[in-house]
Amino acid sequence: MRDDDYTPSGATLTGLGLALGGLAFGAFLARRHKGGSDDAPIYTRKSPPGDHAVVGRTVTIRKPRAELYEYWRDFSNLPAFMENVEAIKEQGDTRTWVIKAPGGNTVDVVTEVTQDRTNELIAWASTDESDITTSGRVEFTDAPGERGTRVSLIMAYDPPGGAAGRAIAKMFMREPEVQARHDLKRFKALMETGEITTSARRKDQTREAKQQENG
Amino acid sequence: MRALTWHGTHDVRVETVDDPEIINPRDAIIKITSTAICGSDLHLYDGVIPGVVPGDVLGHEFMGEVVETGKDSTLKKGQRVVIPFTISCGGCFHCKIQQYSACENSNPAEKQDMSATLYGHPMAGLFGYSHLTGGYSGGQAEYVRVPYSDVGPIVIPDHLEDDKVLFLSDILPTGWMGAENAEIQPDDTVAVWGCGPVGLFAVQSAIVMGASKVIAIDHYPNRLALAKQMGAETIDFRKTNVREALMEMSGGIGVDAVIDAVGMEAHGFAVDNMLDIAKQKIGIGADRAKALKQAILAVRPGGRVSVPGVYGGATDKFPLGALMEKGLQVRSGQTHVQRYTKDLLEKIDDGTLDTTFMISHRLPLEDAARGYKCFHDEQNEWTKVVLKPDMETT
Numbered sequence: 001m002r003d004d005d006y007t008p009s010g011a012t013l014t015g016l017g018l019a020l021g022g023l024a025f026g027a028f029l030a031r032r033h034k035g036g037s038d039d040a041p042i043y044t045r046k047s048p049p050g051d052h053a054v055v056g057r058t059v060t061i062r063k064p065r066a067e068l069y070e071y072w073r074d075f076s077n078l079p080a081f082m083e084n085v086e087a088i089k090e091q092g093d094t095r096t097w098v099i100k101a102p103g104g105n106t107v108d109v110v111t112e113v114t115q116d117r118t119n120e121l122i123a124w125a126s127t128d129e130s131d132i133t134t135s136g137r138v139e140f141t142d143a144p145g146e147r148g149t150r151v152s153l154i155m156a157y158d159p160p161g162g163a164a165g166r167a168i169a170k171m172f173m174r175e176p177e178v179q180a181r182h183d184l185k186r187f188k189a190l191m192e193t194g195e196i197t198t199s200a201r202r203k204d205q206t207r208e209a210k211q212q213e214n215g
Numbered sequence: 216m217r218a219l220t221w222h223g224t225h226d227v228r229v230e231t232v233d234d235p236e237i238i239n240p241r242d243a244i245i246k247i248t249s250t251a252i253c254g255s256d257l258h259l260y261d262g263v264i265p266g267v268v269p270g271d272v273l274g275h276e277f278m279g280e281v282v283e284t285g286k287d288s289t290l291k292k293g294q295r296v297v298i299p300f301t302i303s304c305g306g307c308f309h310c311k312i313q314q315y316s317a318c319e320n321s322n323p324a325e326k327q328d329m330s331a332t333l334y335g336h337p338m339a340g341l342f343g344y345s346h347l348t349g350g351y352s353g354g355q356a357e358y359v360r361v362p363y364s365d366v367g368p369i370v371i372p373d374h375l376e377d378d379k380v381l382f383l384s385d386i387l388p389t390g391w392m393g394a395e396n397a398e399i400q401p402d403d404t405v406a407v408w409g410c411g412p413v414g415l416f417a418v419q420s421a422i423v424m425g426a427s428k429v430i431a432i433d434h435y436p437n438r439l440a441l442a443k444q445m446g447a448e449t450i451d452f453r454k455t456n457v458r459e460a461l462m463e464m465s466g467g468i469g470v471d472a473v474i475d476a477v478g479m480e481a482h483g484f485a486v487d488n489m490l491d492i493a494k495q496k497i498g499i500g501a502d503r504a505k506a507l508k509q510a511i512l513a514v515r516p517g518g519r520v521s522v523p524g525v526y527g528g529a530t531d532k533f534p535l536g537a538l539m540e541k542g543l544q545v546r547s548g549q550t551h552v553q554r555y556t557k558d559l560l561e562k563i564d565d566g567t568l569d570t571t572f573m574i575s576h577r578l579p580l581e582d583a584a585r586g587y588k589c590f591h592d593e594q595n596e597w598t599k600v601v602l603k604p605d606m607e608t609t
């Protein structure tokens with residue numbers, strides 16, 4: 001359900017003097033440990049610094065860093081655990097995320113990788129041609145001893161302006177914090193157990209099946 | 216299939232529901248041969264655990280025969296297995312350090328938020344025990360889907376009949392861990408509140424672990440008699456001043472360790488307990504922690520407090536001062552069942568543990584609703600109910 005009439009309004013796209021073009025937005029995320037009086041990640045602040053929402057979550061996964069990085073680096077893997085992402089298509093330097101929307105529709109978000117350090121981090125941000133201004137990064141660091149790898153998923157997005165923008169935001173960004181948290185936990189389950197946990201009694205009662213049905 | 220479903224407070228019914236099927240590669244489907252009603256089920260029956268949805272299939276103590284396996288299950292069709300009530304993935308940090316009931320993956324991601332909000336961390340998945348713990352279909356049914364079937368189930372040799380091994384699923388390891396958490400030393404006097412199945416197994420375990428004296432507390436004569444049969448001295452809390460008796464029976468020192476095998480629905484008529492009952496009824500969620508409060512006052516300074524009894528919320532007038540000033544240690548938790556099944560199976564097989572003495576009633580699954588009612592209303596006589604799907608209805 002791409003809304004061709006939608007143009008991002010400049011006013012909503014600046015916050016805290018940061019230009020929210022993809023790359024700058026990504027850079028903002030990278031500063032998550034800086035600029036504060038403590039060592040806590042920026043997304044744990046009581047009042048977020050800026051208009052845009054930043055959400056983040058860390059899990060520890062009992063797998064080596066390289067294995068987790070490699071899996072994530074192939075973006076076509078991500079829909080396996082990102083519930084609202086139908087597919088991620090690679091075209092040259094950009095990737096188109098096909099996001100599920102109500103009524104069987106989809107919204108496209110075009111992103112490019114802004115940073116890529118082998119076994120350490122992958123960052124991406126939406127390009128100007130995207131309807132939604134968003135960026136994300138996933139960081140992999142060694143957990144102490146035998147505990148595996150700490151994986152942090154941090155995402156920032158800017159609520160688009162206008163009625164159409166809000167509609168898109170609602171579809172794509174419905175409770176983004178909850179979505180990100182659940183996606184990350186599903187990633188953890190998939191890596192540690194080889195499957196995504198479900199409590200359903202039958203296949204047609206799984207969330208996946210229900211989502212397809214509601215389409 | 217037929218299954219016991221929850222519909223509201225004191226309303227459970229045996230109904231026909233869809234059969235389970237294999238969903239994930241590590242799943243197995245078990246045809247249930249025996250399944251029990253637990254004191255924990257009574258908390259659901261009384262409606263004091265949040266997150267139960269009408270139609271949910273209950274039951275977390277069960278065993279049966281493997282009838283179907285996913286491609287990564289290590290079980291084989293035809294094997295007899297007992298299933299731990301705690302679902303554990305085997306691959307996460309907590310599973311690796313054998314804190315199985317804190318498994319980080321067995322509660323589906325989208326179901327973790329409720330318990331995470333309540334307790335600061337999500338709970339693991341449990342069979343048939345509300346959507347706080349995953350919303351899994353339970354085992355008071357003809358069939359059940361068992362996820363991560365390569366981790367939890369324990370295969371039972373043919374010569375051990377169902378009734379002897381069924382309780383490996385929960386209450387035997389729970390009583391055992393309750394005693395283990397009391398860190399029993401040879402000269403210890405240990406007091407156990409509650410002579411339900413969990414308390415009775417805690418008594419038996421404490422004696423096997425070498426306590427010099429075990430004192431069991433309840434008010435049902437028949438349950439107290441079972442505790443005595445297992446080697447405990449008894450106190451009837453309706454007739455006797457419990458704290459005074461415990462001081463006298465431990466030579467004026469106080470008991471070295473206390474075990475609360477009662478949980479959030481403690482009986483008693485003291486004013487604070489009545490207030491807690493009222494609050495629980497109107498849903499402001501105060502657990503009735505009468506037994507635990509009494510245990511904390513009774514234990515000697517430097518003593519140990521073990522809490523296998525289930526609590527779900529908060530409680531008023533908790534004796535925090537006694538906890539601190541007496542320097543107590545507290546240990547609790549849903550049982551890490553998988554940690555104990557192998558050893559306890561051996562202790563059943565070699566006769567160290569008697570597991571059938573508390574079974575008072577065996578009923579067909581069809582009579583499960585009556586089983587709940589009687590286990591709830593007639594606790595003196597109904598000490599443990601085992602349901603058998605194959606048994607003829609009379």
Ligand SMILES: NC(=O)c1ccc[n+]([C@@H]2O[C@H](COP(=O)([O-])OP(=O)(O)OC[C@H]3O[C@@H](n4cnc5c(N)ncnc54)[C@H](O)[C@@H]3O)[C@@H](O)[C@H]2O)c1
Pocket residue numbers: 253254255256257258385386389408409410411412413414432433434435438452476477478479480481482483505506522523524525526548549550594598
């Ligand atoms: N930690 C775990 O993993 C786990 C597992 C199973 C059961 N449980 C819990 O253990 C508790 C006991 O289970 P059960 O199956 O034995 O239940 P049950 O209901 O059969 O037994 C409870 C007993 O406590 C007695 N009691 C009530 N108030 C008392 C008081 N003030 N002082 C002394 N005794 C009192 C009752 O008369 C009853 O005999 C429950 O809370 C249950 O949920 C915990």
Ligand SMILES: [Zn+2]
Pocket residue numbers: 253254255256275276300385386
């Ligand atoms: Zn139980």
Ligand SMILES: [Zn+2]
Pocket residue numbers: 303304305306307308309310317318319320321
């Ligand atoms: Zn686990």
